[in-house]
Amino acid sequence: MKRNPLTLVVGVLLIIIFGLWLFVFQVRTTEVAVVTTFGNPTRPLTEPGPYLKWPWPIQKVWLFDKRVQNFEDKLTEGLTRDSFNLLTTVYVGWKISDPASFFPKFVSSENPIGEAERQLERLLGNAKSAVIGRHRLSDFISTTDSGTNFVAIENEILATLQTQVRANNYGLEIEFLGIKRLQLPPNVSQSVFDRMTSERKVLADQLQYEGEADAQKIRSDAERKAQEMLAGAQGEATGIKGQGEAEAAKSLSVFQQNPALASFLFRLNALEGSLKDRSILVFDQNTPPFDLFRGGSTNWLGGQK
Amino acid sequence: MNDHPHSHEEAPGLTAPADTPVDVGSQALSEALRSSFAIIRFLMILLVVIFFASGFFTVGPAQRAIILRFGKPVGDGEKALLGPGKLHWSLPYPIDECVKVNITGIQTVESKAGWYAQTPEERLSGVETPVMAGSPLNPAVDGYALTADNNVIHTRATLTYRINEPIRYVFNFVNASNAVQNALDDALLWSASQFKVDDVLTRDVAGYQESVRRRAVQLIGKQELGITVEQCAVQSIRPRQLKDAFDRVTTAEQERGKVLNDARSYENQVTNRASADAQSLINLAQTERSQMVKDMAAQAERFQDILPQYQRQPSLFVQQRLSETLGRVLTNVQDKIFVAESKDGKPRELRLLFNRELVKRAP
Numbered sequence: 001m002k003r004n005p006l007t008l009v010v011g012v013l014l015i016i017i018f019g020l021w022l023f024v025f026q027v028r029t030t031e032v033a034v035v036t037t038f039g040n041p042t043r044p045l046t047e048p049g050p051y052l053k054w055p056w057p058i059q060k061v062w063l064f065d066k067r068v069q070n071f072e073d074k075l076t077e078g079l080t081r082d083s084f085n086l087l088t089t090v091y092v093g094w095k096i097s098d099p100a101s102f103f104p105k106f107v108s109s110e111n112p113i114g115e116a117e118r119q120l121e122r123l124l125g126n127a128k129s130a131v132i133g134r135h136r137l138s139d140f141i142s143t144t145d146s147g148t149n150f151v152a153i154e155n156e157i158l159a160t161l162q163t164q165v166r167a168n169n170y171g172l173e174i175e176f177l178g179i180k181r182l183q184l185p186p187n188v189s190q191s192v193f194d195r196m197t198s199e200r201k202v203l204a205d206q207l208q209y210e211g212e213a214d215a216q217k218i219r220s221d222a223e224r225k226a227q228e229m230l231a232g233a234q235g236e237a238t239g240i241k242g243q244g245e246a247e248a249a250k251s252l253s254v255f256q257q258n259p260a261l262a263s264f265l266f267r268l269n270a271l272e273g274s275l276k277d278r279s280i281l282v283f284d285q286n287t288p289p290f291d292l293f294r295g296g297s298t299n300w301l302g303g304q305k
Numbered sequence: 306m307n308d309h310p311h312s313h314e315e316a317p318g319l320t321a322p323a324d325t326p327v328d329v330g331s332q333a334l335s336e337a338l339r340s341s342f343a344i345i346r347f348l349m350i351l352l353v354v355i356f357f358a359s360g361f362f363t364v365g366p367a368q369r370a371i372i373l374r375f376g377k378p379v380g381d382g383e384k385a386l387l388g389p390g391k392l393h394w395s396l397p398y399p400i401d402e403c404v405k406v407n408i409t410g411i412q413t414v415e416s417k418a419g420w421y422a423q424t425p426e427e428r429l430s431g432v433e434t435p436v437m438a439g440s441p442l443n444p445a446v447d448g449y450a451l452t453a454d455n456n457v458i459h460t461r462a463t464l465t466y467r468i469n470e471p472i473r474y475v476f477n478f479v480n481a482s483n484a485v486q487n488a489l490d491d492a493l494l495w496s497a498s499q500f501k502v503d504d505v506l507t508r509d510v511a512g513y514q515e516s517v518r519r520r521a522v523q524l525i526g527k528q529e530l531g532i533t534v535e536q537c538a539v540q541s542i543r544p545r546q547l548k549d550a551f552d553r554v555t556t557a558e559q560e561r562g563k564v565l566n567d568a569r570s571y572e573n574q575v576t577n578r579a580s581a582d583a584q585s586l587i588n589l590a591q592t593e594r595s596q597m598v599k600d601m602a603a604q605a606e607r608f609q610d611i612l613p614q615y616q617r618q619p620s621l622f623v624q625q626r627l628s629e630t631l632g633r634v635l636t637n638v639q640d641k642i643f644v645a646e647s648k649d650g651k652p653r654e655l656r657l658l659f660n661r662e663l664v665k666r667a668p
Binding site for chain 1: 350454455478500502528546556558586631643655
């Protein structure tokens with residue numbers, strides 16, 4: 001049968017595609033791979049790109065996600081150096097760094113990533129209790145160290161975990177680690193509640209007493225200030241009056257010309273001034289002008305003599 | 306394409322065998338073969354067309370696309386990102402692979418590791434079921450944070466961010482938003498451990514929020530998540546079990562403010578009155594002073610005027626003045642009692658009963 005060239009091209013293309021599909025595989029930038037020959041790992045691949053392989057069943061390709069996985073453990077209890085029970089949850093960012101080491105340890109599992117995380121949780125539990133046991137509660141919570149101890153604890157757990165992961169040769173790498181929950185056992189949190197309640201009470205009472213004391217202080221200060229102002233004013237007023245008297249005294253020289261008359265006039269003024277209001281006057285006939293009562297006009301005239 | 310099978314049927318080479326004397330069976334077989342070849346050819350061509358046409362794609366406005374050729378991103382950095390507004394083409398899988406990333410949309414993560422357990426209905430409605438004062442926290446479900454003064458608070462945060470390095474965000478992390486959330490949990494816990502309970506709740510809310518944001522940004526930077534933090538909103542409350550105790554402090558604070566305000570207003574009142582009184586004292590003294598001076602001057606002047614009259618006849622002058630003054634004075638006096646001298650010259654006893662009114666007015 002005579003073949004059409006187009007048919008030929010299409011056929012060849014399809015064969016190429018089929019061949020590619022059989023003999024070539026690619027590793028993505030997010031993956032690492034292990035090629036097994038008859039079940040035996042022979043070629044670990046960490047760089048992305050196209051690779052050749054023999055078709056199944058000679059060689060098989062195992063691809064693993066090498067991106068950073070997030071993992072957090074359950075809330076576990078650990079004893080601090082000063083015997084406080086602390087419940088902590090730690091999050092870990094980890095990834096597969098060495099497929100050759102990772103593969104033989106985890107490939108038998110249904111879910112290699114999950115299995116790796118189970119192993120990590122075990123190691124993490126050890127690392128956590130070891131590190132927490134080295135620290136006091138005050139290293140976790142403190143106003144004074146600007147959080148450096150907290151970060152140091154995180155770093156210590158990270159370092160311990162990294163050492164253990166490396167020692168076990170899991171082919172994993174821990175990228176980062178941090179504490180995401182830090183809590184107390186229920187009975188302890190209950191006693192914290194009791195303490196907080198009494199602290200609140202103390203604070204409320206303190207606020208009340210402080211307020212009253214401050215208010216009292218403000219009041220007495222105000223009264224003292226008012227007294228001072230009045231006393232100052234009194235002093236000033238006395239000074240002013242004194243000045244007035246001094247000025248008035250200048251006129252006294254006028255009265256020096258006849259002290260007897262001056263004295264008489266002053267007494268007259270005083271008399272008039274003192275009797276201005278309602279008053280009762282008791283007198284006898286010796287007081288002028290009532291001496292007139294004493295007798296007739298002659299007597300009066302005689303009395304004048 | 307559909308033309309091809311027809312043209313083949315009409316080709317002389319293919320129709321030739323029909324002229325040769327063969328049996329009907331083989332002829333039928335060859336006919337069947339021929340038509341099935343035609344179908345296969347058609348399918349093959351269709352496959353090739355689909356194979357290449359499947360490489361066309363567009364990118365949405367909030368997306369960027371990255372082509373992976375044999376698993377590796379094509380182009381470096383920003384150049385690898387294909388934007389919207391163009392028809393892009395990539396080779397079909399398994400040569401090229403197109404990954405689309407949502408980029409411009411603002412992503413949100415919420416940290417609830419430090420918050421108490423809420424049912425979804427409670428969260429939506431915002432209505433809380435009240436908690437018994439004595440009920441303990443269940444560490445399995447109720448999250449909380451410890452403050453620097455060893456108090457328990459609930460604190461949560463919402464962080465919004467924008468992906469600025471999509472390649473990193475997508476290709477380095479299985480679930481980058483989860484990593485962001487973990488960083489936020491860590492930041493809340495860390496910040497709470499640096500602040501006293503009153504600072505977190507009332508005195509330094511902004512400082513606490515800033516601390517959370519700074520720590521989250523720092524962790525995100527360290528983990529190279531390829532994102533920019535836009536906003537970080539933090540909310541903190543006292544444990545619900547201790548509502549009454551905390552409310553009492555708030556009431557005491559308000560009470561204190563009120564007491565202090567009262568005291569200040571009293572202070573104002575007292576000092577203002579004192580200052581007014583002081584001023585009036587001084588004014589009075591001024592008045593008295595000028596009065597005294599004027600008075601004295603007037604008296605001196607009068608003295609000067611009457612001195613010549615007196616010098617002329619001193620005795621008469623005195624008598625006249627005295628009588629005149631007494632007359633004037635006595636008209637003012639209400640009660641005048643005259644007691645005549647007894648004949649025998651003995652002193653007389655006089656009893657006076659002052660009425661009450663007078664006694665009252667005496668001072």
